[in-house]
Amino acid sequence: MSILLGATLGVGLLLVGSTWMWPRRPGESPRPPRRSVVADELALAGIPGVPLTAIVVVAIILAVVAAALAQAIFAVPVLTAVAGALGGLVVAFVIRSRANRRRAANRAIWPDVVDHLVASVRAGMSLPDSIGALAELGPAATRSAFAGFDDEFRRTGDFGSAVDSLKARLADPVADRILETLRMAREVGGTDVTSVLRGLSTYLREDAGLRAEVVARQSWIRNAARLGVAAPWLLLLVLASRPETLAAYDSSAGTVLILAGVAVTIIAYRLMLGLGRLPEERRWFT
Template sequence: MSLVLGALLGLGLLLVVSPVLWPARRSETRASLATGRIRDELALAGLARVPMGVIIAIAAFLGIVAGALAQAVFAIPVVTFVAAVLGVVLVPIVVRARATRRRAANRAVWPDVVDHLVASVRAGMSLPDSVGALAELGPAATRSAFASFEAEYRRTGNFSTCLDALKGALADPVADRILETLRMAREVGGSDVTAVLRGLSGYLREDAALRAEVTARQSWIRNAARLGVAAPWLLLLVIASRHETIVAYDSPAGTALIIAGVVVSVIAYQAMVALGRLPEERRWFH
């Protein structure tokens, strides 16, 4: 009996410490999720075909240039380091901002995409032809992706594989829902696909209108966050034109002050943005 209890105790302890002893799968999952998010951001920003190495090289180049300029102007090591870091992170910031703007712009066109699909299906066109027709009839922002789908489908004739490629090119959760609805209708059949698409179109219009209203009301939060972060550093640039100021910051106390200012600025900006950020839909079907 004691042997059984000892074995159970050992098994329980092993299960308790197993996440610490074997975290490889979990870390791989997190790494794959992070990679997928980066690819989605690049696709939304229109940079899906740009190799990751090129983006990293551009970020490193901007960091070197920003650090060199800061060193030439201020000759303060901590300022040089901060400028180099800002130069590196400038590329991800620009990519994310462009992806956010494009996601917001696409949110307004998805109802039109669904309406075109409904009209094509009701006219008797097949689902692949209805999707391919969006290369000419759909909104301008999405025509290139649907044109690639049409060309790929004519080449392979595999609707499911082409849908997967189209989802990757659009990189949008709303597009995933629309395309998965078409995939289900293609595979299992059904006469209610137009009714489902019409209901989805109505929901997307209501959601887009609500988000636009809330975003307009909360725009002051984002503007206040940007002004609050930029103002101290602009003031630092102004007073740094005097030699006495540069000498004061080129000391252990000045270095500590600048580092503390950077940390506080980042935390405050992230907190302000989090207060004004609307929850984004996640991609469940990619």
């Protein structure tokens, strides 16, 4: 055991001193910071400028309120703890739900965005003007993001920086592929950009149609699974209206039963989501 602790201490000291022992070379530029998954979820949920600290504070407040209500109604410590945990997770559930709805809605509009770009390029417009025109001609859900691109490009004239900002606002892997295609076409030139975009539009329409069909087939299974997960807890709330039931759950056996029920519920729900989840594209061009 002492050898393991000594080795761990040595590795820790080596990592601490690595910044002085192996400094960055003078000509080596630091890597650009990668956007986190949390930042992408916030952007898709429509609250990109909200700091993570504010979300944590709101979650803590909701957890305290939920725990206080549970304690006032049931006066059972384990139920108070469960209610506090659920209250703290409400913010995360809401953000994830909004992001998933926005992501699903975007799948239907990206083919139209690509078609507008193809039409603009074939009409002789430059790539920045083609992208900026989507602020008026594109789908309503993305107009504000493209308006921000148009404003930044006209202000700075830097196409690459404006594209990076637009990718951050959209926070979508399909948008990353479209914008990187346009960036490459602007930097290296080429006459195949319209054919590439048309092929991408066809693929996106086929993928969106297939996903919509699968989701429609899975919807009744998901709803039945959610009802099966919620039914025992609704029954618990009904039974908790009787004093003798609360007394039983306030015992050590009742605490073990509730905690086991929470664990089974979480595992079953996560398995249901995992088995029914379709593969999502990752953002490789952040």
